Amino acid sequence: MATNSSKEVRTRFAPSPTGDLHVGNIRTALFDWAYARHTGGKLIFRIEDTDRERVTDEYIERAIETLRWLGLNWDEGPEVGGPYGPYLQSQRLDIYTHWAATFLANGDAYKCYCSTEELEARREKQRELNQAPGYDGKCRTLSSDDISRYETDGRKPVIRMRMPDGETRFTDLIRGEVVFDHKFVPDFVLMRADGSPLYTLAVAVDDVLMKVTHVLRGEDLLSSTPRQIRVYQAMGVSSEDFPHFAHLPFVMGQDNAKLSKRNGEVSIAWYREQGFLPEAICNYLALLGWSPGDDVENISMDELVKLFTVERVNSSPARFDMKKLEAINGDKIRALTLDDFLTRALPFLLKDGVISGNADEVAVVRSALPIIQERIARMNEVTAMLKFLFVDEVRFDDESQSKIEEEPAQHVIAQALEALRDLSDWSHETIEAALRSALIEKLGLKPRVAFGPVRIAVTGSHISPPLFESMELLGKDRSIARLTAAVR
Ligand code: GLU
Numbered sequence: 340m341a342t343n344s345s346k347e348v349r350t351r352f353a354p355s356p357t358g359d360l361h362v363g364n365i366r367t368a369l370f371d372w373a374y375a376r377h378t379g380g381k382l383i384f385r386i387e388d389t390d391r392e393r394v395t396d397e398y399i400e401r402a403i404e405t406l407r408w409l410g411l412n413w414d415e416g417p418e419v420g421g422p423y424g425p426y427l428q429s430q431r432l433d434i435y436t437h438w439a440a441t442f443l444a445n446g447d448a449y450k451c452y453c454s455t456e457e458l459e460a461r462r463e464k465q466r467e468l469n470q471a472p473g474y475d476g477k478c479r480t481l482s483s484d485d486i487s488r489y490e491t492d493g494r495k496p497v498i499r500m501r502m503p504d505g506e507t508r509f510t511d512l513i514r515g516e517v518v519f520d521h522k523f524v525p526d527f528v529l530m531r532a533d534g535s536p537l538y539t540l541a542v543a544v545d546d547v548l549m550k551v552t553h554v555l556r557g558e559d560l561l562s563s564t565p566r567q568i569r570v571y572q573a574m575g576v577s578s579e580d581f582p583h584f585a586h587l588p589f590v591m592g593q594d595n596a597k598l599s600k601r602n603g604e605v606s607i608a609w610y611r612e613q614g615f616l617p618e619a620i621c622n623y624l625a626l627l628g629w630s631p632g633d634d635v636e637n638i639s640m641d642e643l644v645k646l647f648t649v650e651r652v653n654s655s656p657a658r659f660d661m662k663k664l665e666a667i668n669g670d671k672i673r674a675l676t677l678d679d680f681l682t683r684a685l686p687f688l689l690k691d692g693v694i695s696g697n698a699d700e701v702a703v704v705r706s707a708l709p710i711i712q713e714r715i716a717r718m719n720e721v722t723a724m725l726k727f728l729f730v731d732e733v734r735f736d737d738e739s740q741s742k743i744e745e746e747p748a749q750h751v752i753a754q755a756l757e758a759l760r761d762l763s764d765w766s767h768e769t770i771e772a773a774l775r776s777a778l779i780e781k782l783g784l785k786p787r788v789a790f791g792p793v794r795i796a797v798t799g800s801h802i803s804p805p806l807f808e809s810m811e812l813l814g815k816d817r818s819i820a821r822l823t824a825a826v827r
Pocket of ligand 1: 353354355356387542555556557560
């Protein structure tokens with residue numbers, strides 16, 4: 340049989356979607372994808388949903404949709420099929436049952452009748468004696484009498500894997516040689532008393548049956564690797580056919596805590612709502628713990644595929660930096676063509692009720708986008724930026740309201756009105772010239788003091804696209820009407 344090193348690469352992304360996919364999941368998926376594509380191998384997408392109470396159909400669909408939105412694709416998976424399916428673990432339960440029974444028959448596993456209370460009491464004792472926690476092997480050598488007594492008592496056994504003395508040693512492609520002393524890897528449960536499989540059994544069986552050659556996944560799963568290797572051995576897989584492992588470093592939050600669902604702002608759905616572009620998310624996450632060279636900040640999916648190697652993944656934790664992601668997102672927004680920018684902006688304006696989507700509105704948005712393209716870092720900012728074009732009257736927030744009621748704002752607005760009222764050519768150049776002359780040259784005001792109140796009067800906010808362009812877009816009549824309304 341060919342060994343793993345000469346086989347076609349087969350990686351897999353195997354989430355258990357108990358909610359929306361988060362930053363860590365996506366980074367793993369991206370690396371799995373990049374490795375498969377770089378090597379010309381296959382990417383398998385497998386859903387680990389043996390816990391059907393927490394992994395729902397809705398989460399599964401959302402996971403698929405999110406990955407597609409990000410631009411990832413896979414060769415085998417729940418909706419694309421493939422030669423080793425089904426790719427939902429909940430549809431493979433008989434396979435796990437078969438293997439658990441085989442392990443039992445071969446003596447690799449045994450039935451364990453210890454009750455939860457008994458296990459807890461013994462664990463408590465281990466804690467008191469400062470011993471390594473874990474199953475103590477009590478049911479390893481039950482006699483048939485013991486077994487029939489438990490059975491008569493109505494106890495339902497779990498199936499437990501026998502962990503031999505010794506150690507498990509493997510070379511992690513990122514971390515190098517890793518050794519687990521079996522003193523710290525107690526016999527572990529494969530099947531619950533109700534016959535449902537545990538993660539360690541299902542994941543290992545599937546990786547073998549789906550002919551996975553490379554497991555790239557989060558570092559949190561490193562400690563389950565010796566158990567998975569034990570399952571491979573019990574399945575009769577020879578060591579040169581074990582998958583290679585590469586455990587990706589943790590992604591830490593800004594606060595140095597491990598980024599987890601509890602940190603908030605980790606679900607990719609949130610980033611999408613905020614208007615982060617998929618290409619920015621992929622660019623940023625690709626460089627989170629991996630780099631093709633020093634100081635690389637921009638990378639396309641094509642370059643990622645071309646350059647990705649596991650060897651260049653950093654083994655130390657990566658820090659998630661929102662500011663950096665935002666900067667990259669701004670770069671990607673600026674790189675969009677006008678048509679693409681429009682296509683991506685419209686859903687935000689529609690969702691926020693700024694426009695209803697008719698052709699006139701779309702034309703206005705199209706003409707306004709160039710003036711904000713340099714100014715936003717998240718797509719959802721288009722709402723605040725362009726709302727003023729689509730309202731009959733501007734409404735001021737409290738801060739803006741008090742700003743334009745004070746002097747010299749009232750005087751400034753009155754003077755601006757004077758200067759603009761008779762302007763015949765309404766272009767941003769002539770508007771700017773008229774306002775500069777009236778407010779800066781004649782009144783001697785600083786630009787911020789001069790233009791701030793005008794900006795608020797016209798757009799309703801002190802944050803807006805460039806003022807003179809905004810007024811040109813708004814048109815003379817509406818601009819004059821807004822300035823007039825702002826004078827008490
Ligand atoms: N299903 C596991 C999880 O979502 C990952 C399994 C694996 O990559 O080995 O945590």
